[in-house]
Amino acid sequence: MSHPSPVDAGRPAPELAVRGTEPGAVTIGELAAGGCVLLLFVSEECPTSAMALRRLGSLCRDWEAAGLASAAVFEDPLEVAVRVARRLGWTGRVVSQEPPYQTSRAYGLVSVPTAVLVDRAGTIAGTVTGWDQPSLQALVASAGTLLGAPLTAPPAAQPLQKPGCSSKAALDQELAAAMSAPAGTDDIEEMFERGWTDGLPVVPPTPERVEAMLGGADGSESLGPVPPALGEATLARVAACAVLAGCRPAYFPVVVAAARAALDPAFNLRGQAVTTQPAGQLVVVNGPVREAIGLNSGIGALGPGFRANLTIGRALRLLVTLTGQGVPGKLDRATLGHMGKVGFCLAEDEEASPWPPLHAERGFRPDQSVVTVIGSDAPLSVSEHRSRTPEDLAHVLGWAAASAWSTNWWPLAEPQVFVICPEHAEMFRAAGWTKQRLRRFMFESVRKPAAELRRGETTPFVHAADPAALVPKWASPDAIVLVVAGGEAGRFSAVLGPCSGMGYEIVSREVVPVGR
Template structure:
């Protein structure tokens, strides 16, 4: 095989167009034709990812659009250039590619001097002039090139396509077709931006937010709540950058108040923390997808959360204002009762608190305090961070019967979550504990205002929950009113 190949130009993933002549300027190149549906292609790329510098540098020519080509590179860990080739796969045709992977060695004069079809470790080592890791099968037949797929099969299954693009949180999504996104926008300006989303700084243009809402499975009428949630989550007071990249597990939890709850069918009752209700599940998920996809906080990449958390799938809690003896959260935070609002809080997944036996409100408040005491870190006290208590209706009724205000409950939880400094000298200890005498009382929180209280849940069962804080993030809850008009 020694054939001068025709010149071609393809888009470089993460760069501009690149020609064959440019590729071989510095020496011979191994062009590796592959596509994402071919396990043998992935096998070859995973080996090539570990190639140390040798005389011949590989280039991936993916029979994929750029986003899927980029995903192939990420999955395999390759660091060499990736070119994206879309239908009708003219370059594959020029090179006579029947199967993938096919490796074609091209010298500096753009002449193909050798080639290899399928996976053959020894063959690749020969073409590259360097060793590859010795694991897995040493040979494996390839798969058909996309060039020969019937047109109807040229694209992936739509749902699989979403995974290949990386437009997912790991669960199936609804493909954001232009029609669906337009319906979601409901006449809003698609180019209007709600701000930049950290950590990558992608612009939250409404059409991208709407695409995320479609992906999440939202109905178009949910969009005003999604919009308010994104606005709130991008407020620097929440510290969205820190939350996106931290090793902590916390997510951005949202509480919805006001008429939006009934209007959208949000569940405030049994199973209020999910799963089961489309509005709650998809609105919470839409916000998370904006943070992950538009913001580039991909788990394991810019999202450095050590363990992650189910809270990071998205959690949308609707307060049971009608069943609550107290003023709702959005009113506490300065809005009118008739307003609909979203409050975002940096918080970990819920820790449920069972108590069926307390006989006084003081006793129950102390049980809440004990549960909250172990969240984040059992000994890193006091924390300048928020804990969100979701009080079940039966528990709320006990406080209501005793005439307790929300303020009184907050103060009682704060007062009960206290230990002498001497008992907090274990594991992580704060400067405040280290510098205090043993008998000085230290509270869990820096002040009672760090305790947020809402009511939600089914009418039977004496359960509440506390959603733990994200410590050290300098984060504050943020509330935004929902605007129904475009």
């Protein structure tokens, strides 16, 4: 099979048949409009191409300012080209050609990398094949002459010369097709390139994985719009988020229940998704599903180590971030955020609790599996190993919340979660304290005179109160949410920061089968 040699200097540059990262055609005329353009033909698999991209890549910006545009012309799919160019520090344009590599053929390419300098008139001013530093230096110098401005030359680092690899346009068709089949795409990296991530690696949502997640359910069924951008939460998109998060298909009914709860307008996810405060969405799971899918309510209940807890909470957050477009730094305006915004799922240890579980308090039967969503900031641990009475313990737990939201922001109207560890719960059990008694005790004991709350930010309630009046931390005992979880040893409970100013309600949804 014969190929023409690279197009000679002095001949018109063939037009490009490539795809760029912006909509619309990429043309020689557009690229050379500033003065001239350096086309660098490359391929992902070629080490010499990588070397050329790395050594020339950092120069492109300065060249561009002087009138020399640069474009890396990949013989690879665009998503691969973008990833490789970014990895290697190429700062010029990136364009891609797909088989049969029409542009490479038009330029008579034999190998990559090949650098082609084209002047403003669209005439080829010079060509360098492979890595050849002296020749590239001369090519850049000739561009400088065309522009009337000196340009930074590529560095004279070893190796000065290195042969390239065969251009895919020069391969026979069968071999070219075999090589281009998977194209070396790194699917994990591709997820980052697509923005389908919360910053951590995700599981690519292939149709097979999403089908498995759906379990036969109709993927077009809609759960409603997802704030803040109101993308529609079809079951297929929810399943895609569950796959991305790393969920097993068995977790999907819990993810769907969490999504249904969070999308209830009463939850005001719209406000929560865009606020400057750090809060995310806490998912509390109750009922038999906890054991069925391996949710951890015991040791390390708020920490790492348990797939179901971490991935269910993450799936909900990915739904908000991707389908809802609540992307941090974009529509998500959280000043700091917190790690619970990656995913925050807690199972209640109903077996260690002396009290009715959260879902039973909210009107469900204890044998139902239920998801409850609560706007929540990060946990603050409360170490309390010395109390010998429930009153002392309740005092310490309650006052741990004194600075929640803000030191002087009393009373809090929104729900605030206390995660009571089993040893603390046992003390209340032994003393016969109900949940309602504990709430009432904390509500009555955590109070301050209004005069002490008037420094810095405070509430209209405090401003209006008599200076000597005692102001409670919470607007009502009902704002205190009690959930039991954690390891059987260790007296560490936790108070979670509230999500304030949202005028929202806690929402619960039963976990029901999806598909299958």
